[in-house]
Amino acid sequence: MEQTLIAGKARVRFAPSPTGQVHVGNARTALFNWLFARQQGGVFILRIEDTDLERSEARYETQLIEDIQWLGLDWDEGPDVGGPYPPYRQSDKWQVYSDYAERLVAEGKAYRCFCKQEDLDRQREQAMAQHLQPNYPGTCRNLDAKEAERRRAAGEPSAIRLKIPEKPIRFHDIVRGWVEFSNEVVSDLIIVRSTGVPVYNYVVVVDDAEMRVTHVIRGDDHLSNTPKQVALYEALGWEVPEFAHLSTILGPDKERLSKRHGATSLANFREMGVLPEALMNYMALLGWAPTGGEREIFSPTELVQEFDLARVTPSPAVFDFEKLYWLNRHYIKEGAPERIAGLAEPFFARALGVELTADAKAWCAHVTAALGHSVNKLDELPERAGPVLKFDPAAALAAGENEEVLKAETTGKVLEAFAAKIAAEAEPVSAERFKAMIKEVQKEAGIKGPALFHPIRIMLTGAQSGPEFDKLVPLMEEGSRVLPGTIAGVKQRVKAFMEAWKG
RNA sequence: GGCGCUAUCGUCUAGGGGUUAGGACGUGAGAUUCUCAAUCUUAAAACCCGGGUUCGAUUCCCGGUAGCGCUACCA
Numbered sequence: 001m002e003q004t005l006i007a008g009k010a011r012v013r014f015a016p017s018p019t020g021q022v023h024v025g026n027a028r029t030a031l032f033n034w035l036f037a038r039q040q041g042g043v044f045i046l047r048i049e050d051t052d053l054e055r056s057e058a059r060y061e062t063q064l065i066e067d068i069q070w071l072g073l074d075w076d077e078g079p080d081v082g083g084p085y086p087p088y089r090q091s092d093k094w095q096v097y098s099d100y101a102e103r104l105v106a107e108g109k110a111y112r113c114f115c116k117q118e119d120l121d122r123q124r125e126q127a128m129a130q131h132l133q134p135n136y137p138g139t140c141r142n143l144d145a146k147e148a149e150r151r152r153a154a155g156e157p158s159a160i161r162l163k164i165p166e167k168p169i170r171f172h173d174i175v176r177g178w179v180e181f182s183n184e185v186v187s188d189l190i191i192v193r194s195t196g197v198p199v200y201n202y203v204v205v206v207d208d209a210e211m212r213v214t215h216v217i218r219g220d221d222h223l224s225n226t227p228k229q230v231a232l233y234e235a236l237g238w239e240v241p242e243f244a245h246l247s248t249i250l251g252p253d254k255e256r257l258s259k260r261h262g263a264t265s266l267a268n269f270r271e272m273g274v275l276p277e278a279l280m281n282y283m284a285l286l287g288w289a290p291t292g293g294e295r296e297i298f299s300p301t302e303l304v305q306e307f308d309l310a311r312v313t314p315s316p317a318v319f320d321f322e323k324l325y326w327l328n329r330h331y332i333k334e335g336a337p338e339r340i341a342g343l344a345e346p347f348f349a350r351a352l353g354v355e356l357t358a359d360a361k362a363w364c365a366h367v368t369a370a371l372g373h374s375v376n377k378l379d380e381l382p383e384r385a386g387p388v389l390k391f392d393p394a395a396a397l398a399a400g401e402n403e404e405v406l407k408a409e410t411t412g413k414v415l416e417a418f419a420a421k422i423a424a425e426a427e428p429v430s431a432e433r434f435k436a437m438i439k440e441v442q443k444e445a446g447i448k449g450p451a452l453f454h455p456i457r458i459m460l461t462g463a464q465s466g467p468e469f470d471k472l473v474p475l476m477e478e479g480s481r482v483l484p485g486t487i488a489g490v491k492q493r494v495k496a497f498m499e500a501w502k503g
Numbered sequence: 504g505g506c507g508c509u510a511u512c513g514u515c516u517a518g519g520g521g522u523u524a525g526g527a528c529g530u531g532a533g534a535u536u537c538u539c540a541a542u543c544u545u546a547a548a549a550c551c552c553g554g555g556u557u558c559g560a561u562u563c564c565c566g567g568u569a570g571c572g573c574u575a576c577c578a
Contacts, residue, residue, distance in 0.1 A: 017578065051578075117576070124575090133505045134574065159576050176508070185506050185574085193576040200578045224507055224573030247509075248571065256571075285515065285527090293517030294526045313516075315509050316571065323515065323528040329541080374541040384540080438537095453537030465538035 010042030011214045014068075014075075015204070017049040018060035021265035022067045024319065025219060025249045025257060028283045032246060033217045034073045035284070035307040045211060046078030048089040051203055061089075067266040072276050072300055077211075085211045090203065097198035097206055100236060101160050101191055109235040110191065112148045112158040113140040135187040136161070160192040162202075162228075162235060169227040174215075174244040175312045181227040189228050201225055205232040213241055217309070220245040244309055247287055247316045257319050264319075273347060273378020275335065278328040286317045297330065325376035333373045341365035344378050351382030351389065352486055359482035366478065370471040387461035388475045391488040393500035396462035405464050410447050411455045415501060417441045418456055422494045428477035429490045431470045438469075459497040460490065 014030040016022065022030075037044035046068070050056040065080060077083025087093055104110035113136075120136070127134040140148070141163065152158055164187070170180045191202035198206075208216060223245045233240045251261035258264065263272055269279055277300060284303050285296065288311060298306060332340055341364065348364045349356050356364065371384050382389060396402060405411060421437045422429070438456065442448050454464040461472065479487030488496070 019578085049578075113576090115576095120576085128504050128574095131504050135505095161576095179507075181507075187574080190576050195576075197576085199576070204578095219572095220508065221572055227507095245508085250571085252514085254570065282515095287515090289516050289526095291517085292526085296515095296527050313509095317516090318514055320514050320528065326528055333541090371540090374539095448537090450537050457538070463539085465540090467540080468536080468538095 008212070008214070010037060010040040011045065011212050012037050012042060012217055013045035013047050013208065013211060013213050015047040015049045015207070015218075016064060017051075018056050018058070018064055020060060021267050022064055023257075024264050024266070024269075024283065027068070027071060027266050027279075028249060028286060029217065029219055029246055030068055030073060031071070031280060031283050032244075032288075032307075032309070032312070034075075035303055036215065036217060036309050037076075038304045039307055042214075043077060044073075044075045045083065045213070046075040046080075046088065047207060047211070048079050049204075051090050051198075051200065063267070067270075070270055070276055071266060072280055090207065093207075094196070094198065096210075097203060098192065098196065100206055101198065101202070104162065104191075104235055105160060108145075108163075110160050110162045111140060111143065112152060113161045113188075113190065114143075114148075114151060114156055114158045115139050133185050133187075135185070136189075138188065141188060157194040159190045159194045161188045162191050162232060164188050164228075164231050165234075169230050171226055171230045171240060171243060173223075173226075174242060174309050175247075175314050176223075176245060179223070179226070186227045186231065191232070201228050202232060205229050205236070205238075208241065209233065209236070209238045215242045215244060215309075217244040217246065220247055220314075244312070245314075246312065247314055249286060250316050250318045252318060252320075254318065261319070262321075271379070273343065273381070274324065274328050275331045275343070278324065278331040281331075282324040282327050285323075286319070287313050289313075297327070328377055329373070329375065332375065332378070337365070337369050340372060340378075341368045344368045344372065344381050347379050347381050348385075352483070354483070354486060357482065363475070363478050363482045367475055370475060371467055384467075385475075387463065387466040388472060388479060389487065390462070391493055391496075392462060393459075393493075393497040396458055396497070397500055399462070402458050402462075402464060405454045405458060408451060408455075410445075410451050413445050414441060414447055414452055414455045415459060415498065417445055418459070419494050419498045422491055425491065427489065427491055428481070429473060430477075431473045434469055434473045434490070459501075460493050 012033045014033050016026055016030075034044050036042070046065075048061055048064075050061075061079070075081065077085070077088060079088040082088070101110065105112065123137055124134045140161070148158075164183050166183055168180050168182050169186060170178055173179050189201060190199055192198050226243060226245075230240055249257045251257045253261075263269060266279075270276075280300055280303065281298050284298060284307065288307065290306050291311070341361075345356060345361060345364055348367070354360075367385050367388060368381060372378075372381060375381055375384050397406065418437065418441050421440065425433060425437070438452065442452055445452075457464050457466065457469075460469075460476075466472070473490055476487065476490050476493070480489030480492065
């Protein structure tokens, strides 16, 4: 393999295993790789790490690709688009791994190990009991090559171990600086199991080197494994790449963020109605801040320009849903109305339990435009629009929070007067007419402020607080036209409420 | 147990040998509105502890503590 690493353009990779949904931690790793590649004019590679055959499933790979694309990332090489260094999926590459391993054995940089699992376990326990580093004691390290070959030929099972050289291992990390490990604490690791299956730490090195990866950007759970990998690069005579180990994302309890903290996969966020650009913006801010640290809002394009791997913080970060929602509100407000409405549609369809006609879709778009700006995430829209979507006079009259307003002495007068006016009104009732009628009641009955508005509000929506009538009335009228039987109109509401009120 | 990484408001962070330690989310107050949400204004809120180095450390060094990770014929 030629040495064409660092001199050429940056090549980075995101290498997830297809074992389930893409988690925010991994998504953030993917994002930082992508930002780095795009800003350097480099290459972003997607590699599927499916060596863990038991846990990997093909359908997860499709899911995974969809999820990352939803976030807004694209890649130049990958299992779906190909590239100059295939395969981009690890299965069926075992021959390559085994060839390199044999080469290491032939060169004396690795050796066959015949130790039994029970012995290794025992030695490990002993070392720990004596407060020592539980390293492989080196039993087979200096076995005579001919002797080893004889035992192998005789059918004795053996694994292949890398010989860790007797010198400290240093490597450079873009976010942490130089990191050094004493060789005393790095054990001769198995690179190929006695079953012939290569081990992860070995496989990544071969894959990264074969794909000419120049910058390994990954989670910091790999930091302690890096010296082993560096030793492998060196044994194989390959140039060691730059590393960048990203800190862990924690939950509010400072534990590693996981399902138990709620929605944490890309699919979860999408289903909640979090916009991809909001999530991208938020994830970028977890561990990175621009110079000055005062700007918070970054479009994907701006992130590509401003992002700086060297400015990434090494300390772990707690995932703050509130801040994500704040950004999401911002992007819901800023987004093209047609796009936001399109994204909101499924939430209405589900809440209403009906197929949406073209007219109904247009109506949903109006609801979204009128009420969507105050919502944290799109799935809250039906609830926000509850005053329009739902109508239940009996429940409104029974609600404890309405009690005080309903039994106020002026309430009956307001209700009667307003209902009479509405009854005489032609449909549809306009927002202007509605407001004018309230004014008239105010003048005629001499009642104003909350005593006037609250009863009318309860009559119309069932609650004494909610969005402005100017917004509600047109939506109710249009809704009753395009979704008759599902959405009640203004006159219908008033009539039904008065019947319930009297009865 | 060993080794590694980390440590600024509740949270995300900026900063850095002398600063009123800056911004944002959230929280409190006010404005606005019939009301809720949103919005605007405003306030409170932080350098983990102990030693050094220094005229001076939150900043540099060492130690401690805590959190996390790795320590496998897991990935």
